[in-house]
Amino acid sequence: MTHPRSRAGLAVAVSLALFSTSAAVAQDRSAVQRAGEQTANGLLARAGDGSYGPVTFDPDNAPFGLRNNNWVALKGPNLTGRWAGQTAANSQGFASFEDPAYAIRAFVDLVRQYQDRYKARSAADILGRYSPAGDCSGAPSVPPAERREGGGCPENQTTPPVSAVRAARAVGLRPTDDLDLFGPGGRVEHPDRLRALIDAVVTQEVGPSHCPQPPRGETWIGCRVDDGLYNRAIELLDKRG
Template sequence: MRQALFRVTLAVAVASALFLSPGSTVAQGGSPGQRGGQETADGLLARQGDGSYQPVTYDPDKAPFGLRANNWVALKGPNLSGRWPGQTGANAQHFARFENPAYAIRGFVDLIRQYQVRHHARSAADFLGRYSPAGDCSGAPSVPPAERREGGGCPENEKTPPVSAVRAARAVGLGPTDDLDLFGADGRISHPDRLRALLDAVVTQELGPGVCPQPPRGETWIGCRVDDRLYNRAAELLDHGG
């Protein structure tokens, strides 16, 4: 896949309880000392009350694992013994740590492409139903975040598209079971805006309400966005096999 066809331009920016546990790793690119000791997550933007998006700031002692580990999409290792490019380790639940969040985004796009090629995923519900398997509590619409359980156990997700799938589809004017047509037969991205919406919806869901505003069901906005510079860096890594 060629970089020029993968990369989205500036004009196209679109809009598990375990994963949210605090720890000690500090996210790459943070700027210590801002706002009374808070840091800035370089490349991550959160929606403000006026609808604009501004850089995310966080307390490194209280931030979710995904933010501290540069893994905003909650990727686990590609298999029991392997590692994604740029992965530096993992926690006890196998969620990966990355040297830079661009590597996690690169891994996410690569995995989504594999879902289409190998598993014939087409819709937001297909992609994210596989990404968060049936019964996983992440995004279960009737389970409040404080009640989500280790190991899943949310059967409503077996019949209802994850909230993240609904958000991603609505952000680009589609339904959760509509064909996103993300990749062509040659593996090149057909609709970068739809891929970006899918990515941003997953980031919003996985980093959670302490970092990303959670839109009510029915709203078309998404709480967090990966900025174009970081997304393009992930595209370059994937294009060059890094």
């Protein structure tokens, strides 16, 4: 003879069914959220074990640089001009690019101009010009929420930008050492040093939400541009001069 379920048994069964349905809905939502994320192709972030893996981001909440293929936070070349591959600029003048390779290409071009025009050859000189002393970006003593352009941070007026320290340490140099980046005709003489400079700026400008921020005493850099994207940027630079 089959016995009918007790009320308690029915309540448990209903609760389990509701829990299973809720869990399935939550999994579906999570899958949708993951599906909405994008991969910053060519950008790698350092994991806890020292390996590097792809950077993913939510386009609705990511920093401007990730959403607009401008990992180096580059502004337009002047008030009306545009870099190759630049598609727009925001109200502060920060550029959007159709491909991050164009942003890296523009950054390298600008660094080459710094060497040619201003004899800026060290990481401290290059990035001191790229991130002026009045910019609080990278000043460790200033809370992240208070770092802003034109902040007038005294620390950045007397010491090299943190990105310059990181770039130099990564290649065994001091921030004030000559990087000797470009030779005759603008040829890249030391790709390892140039890439360390790029990676240090990318790490700083993308920021801690997606790029780990190493302490000043460390030689590792939180994010790096992969070989394929770097090579494409140099090819674009060579084509356009």
